[in-house]
Amino acid sequence: MTVFRHVVASLTLACILCPAIASAADDIATLRAELQSLKDQYAAQVGLLEARIEQLEVAVSATTTGVAAAPEPIEAQAAAPAAGPLASPSALNPAISLILSGNYTNLSRDPETWNIAGFMPSGGEVGPGERSFNLSESELVLSANVDPYFAATLIAAITPENEIEVEEAYFRTLSLPAGFTAKGGRYFSGFGYLNEVHAHAWDFIDQPLVYQALFGNQMAQDGVQVKWLAPTDLFIELGAEAGNGEEFPGTRRNQNGLNGATLFAHVGGDVGDSTSWRFGASWIDLDADDRAYEDIDDLDEAVLNSFTGTSRTWAVDGVLKWTPYGSTARRQLKLQGEYFERKENGDLTFDAEGSALTDTYRSSQSGWYLQGIYQFRPRWRAGLRYDSLDSGTPHIGLVDAGVLPPESFPALLPANPDRISVMLDWNPSEFSRLRAQYAWDDARDAGARDQQFRLQYIYGIGAHGAHKY
């Protein structure tokens, strides 16, 4: 493992240092570009002069014949080259966009009691949220190229609790050779398919249960990512990430070097003119040190338990889009599914602040979802999603040795939570979306179904967004 991490770290560093090596080639390219722009400017000047001469000629002939020259539409619009944009300090401001979102929520059960049975709470902002009217996070996006070598992006969430959270803040390389791109800072990991997608672009109001249970909604990493794209007509992308592994299911550890590594691979292509697809496989390796969670023991007392050990997750994902005529404006069917499996191995401490009993812990947990979104008319989309989780039966040393009864760990009792969600959204334009969603939520496990009805709005203002596949 450590050897592997060192290799990842050196590869990453090597990639970041590459712009220096590539700079000679870049200089030539820059010179060429400058030469080209000079040529273009020159051509533009000549074009303008030509147009002016034409105008003068027309005017002269009109005055000499004494007849007013009616503008001839067929010849009038001589294609004169465009003048460049005016220079001003604000012309170099980053692209700014702001996304506002909120919802109305109606729940049949008290959201305070919501949990995902069989899984240690992820501590993320998961669950159906609060009842009645709610403001969601407002997302502020700033991005621009830094120079010919780097671009920078900040995505901040202004929470309804009046805090600012940095969702992503990263630099990205523009000039690495041979299909490499490196990214560093805080970013949503390339793990899985939905992980990189921001909340405003989700097809449902909430993330699939498997993301909520295993990653606390989304996996952000503070670290570096290197991607390589194969020079083939088939889309083949390989990526590796190294980070501090702070986000659930990892924890920050007081040690130098890497504490979290991710590998992912994507393959994609087309079938005919109307169908496109992408499949992926990912693997993430994290370490948890005293990852605490609250539970109620068999004597009905609140306890704080904690896990220390390794947490490894692998995933497969797939997306298939059927778009007649290849244009998303009219009709589109999007099928998407992901399967995650996580293995944790280490020690579990019961009542860390009290009796602090510690013994081994081993679990193998999995989950998946499958969803379909159908845009049946230009402004309308309907969607159906099924979520399913399998907590497995964890091996808890303290229970196996008979020190504590299984009921001492109610959060870890085996369970198979699932959920069915349907949604309908109306998109008056590319910048606004109104959505209704209904869910039959068995996250608390069988017998405690929550019927969730929600209405949501999403509005985007500012720079026109461009979304990944």
Next chain:
Amino acid sequence: MNRILRLIATLLFLGMALPAHAALRILATTADWGALATELGGDRVNVYTATGALQDVHRVDAKPSLVARARTADLLVSNGAELEIGWLPVLVRESGNPRIQPGQPGFFEATRQVRLIEVPSQLDRAMGDIHPLGNPHVQLDPRNIATIAKALTERLAGLDAGNAAFYRERGAEFQARWSDAIARWAAKAVPLKGIPVVVMHRDQAYLRNWLGLQELAAIEPKPGVPPSAGHLAQLVSKLSGTPPRMILRNAYNDPKPANWLAERVNAPVVLLPFSVGGTPEAKDLFGLFDDTLNRLLAVIQ
């Protein structure tokens, strides 16, 4: 683990060791710029066109297959003026290809070479999905194509210096054929001057401008906003006093609104190719304008 690393290393090595392609690899965003690149580059270029004439180029997915093509392109020929803003930035970003980044010689925008019309004086999305730089659909004025062809020829010559003479010769030959064609089309199009029409979207503005057609109304109430039933009803009453001679529909447009309106205002719908490949006759750029004029003239004769 070692096995995975070895696989990665092998793939990386293969990636770097692949021989440079003899032909200049061009990724064109639309069928028209793909056709122009083929006209100008001949067998010295390998052109891949990202979208077809039946697609609305505003609304396209940044598909994996397109990212893969962007990765290996030596030259990206795009329309620009934010026509492809919803997907092209993603392709360029995800491509890992420094040659086609904005500002590099491998990044070519057609609309940069010509003067755009309908530059909005006020920028507000209450007016729809407006294009701040002006109307981007420049390909429907053949004079624009001549100017863009000139610039593209120079770009090809700059990028592929070994074949510069070939590109310049081919470019000059294209310009000669094209200006003959423009003269022919202008003569043929005289009866179209002043003919009142209804358009689908502002994307026929350059055609209208070139031919001197009179635009009575647009079926899309605002750019990028699909027509609602209420808006269509308003159009009918507005047009009852001044009926159009025809309703122009591009091959990629949804036929329903135009057909609906045609029945009520008693004017024929004329299907126009809009792009190379939009109709069977519009096989190349020459065919695009031949067929567009033939279809328009068929109605008034």
